[in-house]
Amino acid sequence: MNGVFDLAGTDGIGPVIVPEHEPVFRAAWEKAVFPMFAMCFRAGFFGVDEFRHGIELIDPAVYLKSPYYEHWVHTVEHFGEKLGKLDMAELDRRTAHYLAKPEAPLPQHQDDPELLAFVEAVVPVGATAKRESDKAARFKVGDIVRVDRSAPKGHTRRARYIRGAVGEVVLAHGTFIYPDTAGNGLGEHPEHVYTVRFTNEELWGAEHAEPNGSVCFDVWDPYIELAGPAAANAEGAVA
Amino acid sequence: MNGVFDLAGTDGIGPVIVPEHEPVFRAAWEKAVFPMFAMCFRAGFFGVDEFRHGIELIDPAVYLKSPYYEHWVHTVEHFGEKLGKLDMAELDRRTAHYLAKPEAPLPQHQDDPELLAFVEAVVPVGATAKRESDKAARFKVGDIVRVDRSAPKGHTRRARYIRGAVGEVVLAHGTFIYPDTAGNGLGEHPEHVYTVRFTNEELWGAEHAEPNGSVCFDVWDPYIELAGPAAANAEGAVA
């Protein structure tokens, strides 16, 4: 989908502000939200691509103005509601309760050794998105490719600023879960992933580009087509 | 510039809400803002292209969430401050005053017959952006053209959704003020304007396009280059 979360090249939103020091978590609520990604993933709320798409669906003004971990709250709610795992009326009721009484306790509960073991196991191992596939790679390092400029409606990683641009394949990574299906609840359908290098001039235009620069962007096989050296030279795409 | 005001094709912002009835102006303050465009134009605050660019510079969350005529307030303030016509501290002070006392009167002042005459004259006549020019048109109706996909930083009317797209010139309108200069304070420099028709398939991709549809978009001469019938056919651009 096209949306404000797809931020590359957005102008007019002000400078990058870098505080001298800041803690890993800036508020107590951030500490409660951060583990929700891993633990709700374990509980079957979402895969990582769906998790991202839930964030993309946030109202764009809220997306731009809210603290980062609040985005995670939205996607947990989105899938909790969609899958019937969260009663939203009850969530609203409890929100009002804790808003009135911020120090009111959480429910009494038992420790869960299996959940703790999951944390100790998943943090150092993770869960790769790499998948075996016997699909042949359609492209190889050195190929000159153009990114499909079409505009899918659901989740995709085909950012707007690379659509229609011509670049060179510089790395080939093997086959990974395809976000354009997995992020839309349509299965993993692994595809080859490549890194494509675009010159700044190709991405932004010679008049508007910083000199001597490039962007490397990872694409899945269906995102690109061969452009051929002729096409690339004609458009001054590759240095 | 790339920004959220460039809305065509933005997904995920909800349905179009159409009230049964609504007045021309929904609040008293809207009636005070609407005449500011014409009267501040007369007073040398901005041209129409600059006026638009002032709106484009609004914080994007505010842009999306604020009532339409508030956008006009922002651009009047922007140019008032930039040109030294408005003391922003004084504006803040008066804002606090009227916020505390909404019914406090406006300053006493005399009618101005010349201003009233301006209103009576400009409303029925307007101010065309058409300009004589001896520049030759580089394109003619029937030409197949591709829109430059580069991303200017200041004001432009080259919307993101048509960048890189191929379409057919269907109308030629003569020469008009060029927004890419006029909107950035760089003078009128008239250029030929054409209407280019793009199929939905070309704009959004065959998989994502509504059938049997097209978009007509007006471009200035420097926005486009000949793509040629061969290029167009190769990409399935024109029906």
Add this chain to the structure above:
Amino acid sequence: MSAKIRTQEEIAARVKALESMLIEQGVMTTQAIDRMVEIYEHEVGPQLGAKVVAKAWSDPEFKARLVEDASEACKELGISGLQGEDMFVVENTDDVHNIIVCTLCSCYPWPVLGLPPNWYKDPQYRAAITREPRKVLSDSFDFTVPESVEVRVWDSSSEMRYWVLPQRPAGTDGWSEERLAELVTRDSMIGVGPVAQVAS
């Protein structure tokens, strides 16, 4: 990015403050403000476009002039002005249904339609009408264009001001221009709705 989203009360105070400064500078007067508001509340509105459409339906030579140069033809009826200096009428046919929008701001042909409705200026319409016009018409305007008819959206990106000449409905033979004009809705000249139904 720290800018605040204001309440109606805050906006009203801001506007009154700005107005007061512009008045002191002689840029505005309340008299001129009131006159300008009066014009667009009571004088300039879609009844003018409807008059043009009705004449085009009734007078083939006028219609030919209107399609050739809309601003010149409208002047014959005393209709002209701000945001309509260079108008262009797009004619609906059995094969093409036209819709207008301005995706980059909110351009609209004031002299024939008045000031635009809020939905026309809202982000939602501007976002969706080029991408999914049939869906927008169906979901928000309860209006369907047959699949066999091309939907053509005119994005008013230049100073050309487009508006739609709807098709004359059947069953109106011999009607006066005044009676025909009553059929012509604002929405039919934007392209998001039909002309009024003729009782049969």
Add this chain to the structure above:
Amino acid sequence: MSAKIRTQEEIAARVKALESMLIEQGVMTTQAIDRMVEIYEHEVGPQLGAKVVAKAWSDPEFKARLVEDASEACKELGISGLQGEDMFVVENTDDVHNIIVCTLCSCYPWPVLGLPPNWYKDPQYRAAITREPRKVLSDSFDFTVPESVEVRVWDSSSEMRYWVLPQRPAGTDGWSEERLAELVTRDSMIGVGPVAQVAS
């Protein structure tokens, strides 16, 4: 579009409500939450990436393995895990300076850098670093890359997790890995800052 921008108090209440429901469902426990927070507050952070960089500076064979397959090489040092399952190290040279970003969300190589700083996740960095990287480095990080050096931005759009192997500074011959590691800043592994200066 009617969604509201919440205050910190409102967010905190919402989160506690959500947490309470997830606890009742057995999805979370406060014990597991506390442990996960402890790991990323105190165990996993840029000191781990610094250790890898220092070893790569000291051991050419390790560096070759790191550049070939960063995730496998890091495992030799016991470094691995969530959001670093498939890492790839991009090496700065006299000709190329690398920077990482994730413009679509906020992907970041947790096992070597910990959780990302807020500016990395903010819209401003994600918007500007691909378009004007030199300007961002200069304006916000007080860091200049010579014009003769290509600035190459790695947008982490897939599950590959990129991070930067900075150049070993001059004047560090014979230094131990521990001493070298102290020079390696988080920002130097993101590509927005230098390694620490060596007193000469």
